[in-house]
Amino acid sequence: MTTPLEPRDEPANPWAPSTHGLPPGPPLKKSRAGLVVASVFGVLLLVAVSTAVYLTKDSGTAVGDCLQLTGTEARMRYEEVPCGDGRHNYTVSKVLSSETELCGTYHGDYATYSGGWFSDENLCLIPVYVDGQCYDFTGGELHIDNRTVDCGAPEAIKVRVVPDTSDASVCGITAEVALGYPETNTSYCFTPGS
Known part of the structure; x- marks a missing residue:
């Protein structure tokens, strides 16, 4: 018959630290990192969905509306304005169903506005010029607001x-x-x- 082994004072693993004579440590705290990450992700998701819903609302922009465009081609902004007050610099000629649809026979004759990531608004725009006024078209792809200049300027x-x-x-x-x-x-x- 075999006799049971007596408990040892040393740990079974010779490389493990000895716990002999030490008081037990504090209880392990549960990590809240997962909860924090999930909360932040939830808030970001809520903001993204709210922004998408807000930006994809039908703006009501229609053919014939007058717009005042400002900014650059990369950061274009527009405001619908009354056609008779002289502030508009573009007229909506067509509301496109996709970005690949063409504005007219010569697509380059029109400016286009795309609402961006969260918007399906795609507009064909006709520039509005004042008779006898001079404009600077150098860098026209950078500035969308048809800048006026003195007619004696070289550009x-x-x-x-x-x-x-x-x-x-x-x-x-x-x-x-x-x-x-x-x-x-x-x-x-x-x-x-x-």
Whole structure:
């Protein structure tokens, strides 16, 4: 018959620290890191969903609305303004169903606005120019607000507005660029400033 082994004073693992003669340690605290991470993630998810719902609301922008665009192409902002107060610099020509849809026959003649990640708003925009005013189109892809300049400036381009026709041939051969917009029944003739 075998006799049971007597308990040893030394731990079974010779490399483990000895607990002989030491009081028991404090109880282990439960980590709250998971709770904190889950709470932060929950708040961020709630903010993202709320923002998405807010930004995807139908803005009510429609064909013919007048907009005042500001900013750069990368950070474009717009405000709907009354057409008669002279503050608008673009008119909505078409509300697109996707970013791949084209604005017109010559897509480059139109500016486009895309609402971004959380918005499905895609607009085709016709620029609005003042007859006889000169504009600086250098860096036009950077500044969306059609900056006016003195007509004597080297970068000045003078615009002649021809209402009641979208036939750009009314500009004649003296215009360097001629654009006609059937949506607003307006043509623009561009010549160097004087």
